[in-house]
Structure formats: C-alpha cells, structure tokens
Amino acid sequence: MKINLEKETGLVEAVLFLESKPLSVDELASSTELSVDVVTECIELLKEKYAQPVSGMELSVITGGYVLTPKKVLWDCLKEKYGNKNEGKLSRSALEVLSIIAYKQPITRAEIEALRGVSPDNMIRLLVEKLLVKEVGRRDTPGRPVEFGTTKEFLKFFRLNSISELPQLDETENERFTLAR
Numbered sequence: 001m002k003i004n005l006e007k008e009t010g011l012v013e014a015v016l017f018l019e020s021k022p023l024s025v026d027e028l029a030s031s032t033e034l035s036v037d038v039v040t041e042c043i044e045l046l047k048e049k050y051a052q053p054v055s056g057m058e059l060s061v062i063t064g065g066y067v068l069t070p071k072k073v074l075w076d077c078l079k080e081k082y083g084n085k086n087e088g089k090l091s092r093s094a095l096e097v098l099s100i101i102a103y104k105q106p107i108t109r110a111e112i113e114a115l116r117g118v119s120p121d122n123m124i125r126l127l128v129e130k131l132l133v134k135e136v137g138r139r140d141t142p143g144r145p146v147e148f149g150t151t152k153e154f155l156k157f158f159r160l161n162s163i164s165e166l167p168q169l170d171e172t173e174n175e176r177f178t179l180a181r
Helices: 006-018 025-032 036-051 072-082 092-104 109-116 121-129 152-157 171-176
Strands: 057-062 065-070 133-138 146-150
Touching: 006 025, 006 036, 006 065, 025 036, 025 065, 036 057, 065 072, 092 109, 092 121, 092 146, 109 121, 109 146, 121 133
Parallel strands: none
Antiparallel strands: 057 065, 133 146
16 A cells, blocks of 8 residues: 655655755654655655656765755756856866875875876865865874875765765776876
C-alpha cells in the first residue's frame, strides 16, 4: 500500500528550495519535523519528479546532502545571466595546483613544486583563502612538511558528492601527476 505523502514531499521540496546548502536526511527531518523514514520516502518521490524531462531542476547529492540545482544540460544557457561571471573563477595556475592537490592528496608544497616546476606558494595561499584546500596533516619526514588536501567547499564548488567522483585520469595524464623518484 502506497501512502500519500504529497504535503510532506511539498514541505521537503520547499525546505530544499529555500536552503542554499546541501542538507542531509537528518537535517531535513529536523527542519520539517518529519521522521527520517518519511523524509527518505519524500526524497525518492522528488527524485522521480525531477527525473522528468520537462523539469529544469534536479535533486543533486553534494557532500552527502541534497540540494536543488538546475539540470546540468541547462547550465550553459543559465550561467550567462544567473551565474556571477567572476565568482568561482580560478586562474589556470590555480586550477593546475588545485588539480594536483585533488588527485595526489595528501601532498606537500615541495611535491607540488616538483610536479609544476615553479613555486606553488601564492596559488596554495589563494586556494586556502577560497577554502578549496586546507592543511590536512604533516608528513613524517625531516622538517615535517605540511600536507594539503581538498575541502567540502571544493566538493561543493565542483558539485561532487565525494572525491571519488573526480574524472579518472588516462595513462598519459596520470604520468604527469607522478613524481620521478
């Protein structure tokens, strides 16, 4: 027997619409005062609703939480008018350092420099300021250099649920990210 959850699904949808950050099922349950089981069922109903070709929205999972976003196929049409043109733009150098960190984390400053051939200090500082990378520990080697890794903000920026969703590198690309030992 299927239970009618129209009102509850509408409530969950409204909360997702009003929130700008991804929300877990527990957070949605708390916000709507519905049980986790009901919210889970509502999420499934919303997935069905937004899977329809006529819908311009999709229910995305980013950093383990749900968020309403425009469908990826529509973003090119929307970004000119609705996306802040300079928001989130990174220079080629910053993207290069960020991709090295994303694929090789945890990684030290010296290892990044060895891969790039130039000092990454300014780019790392910029990426830390933008909260895309952070210090994740110290290497257990002489001098105990700082190791860097990506953050939840990195996942949100690239609309990823986890780092495992990064595109796989082919053999040639993987060689570029490998230090000669």
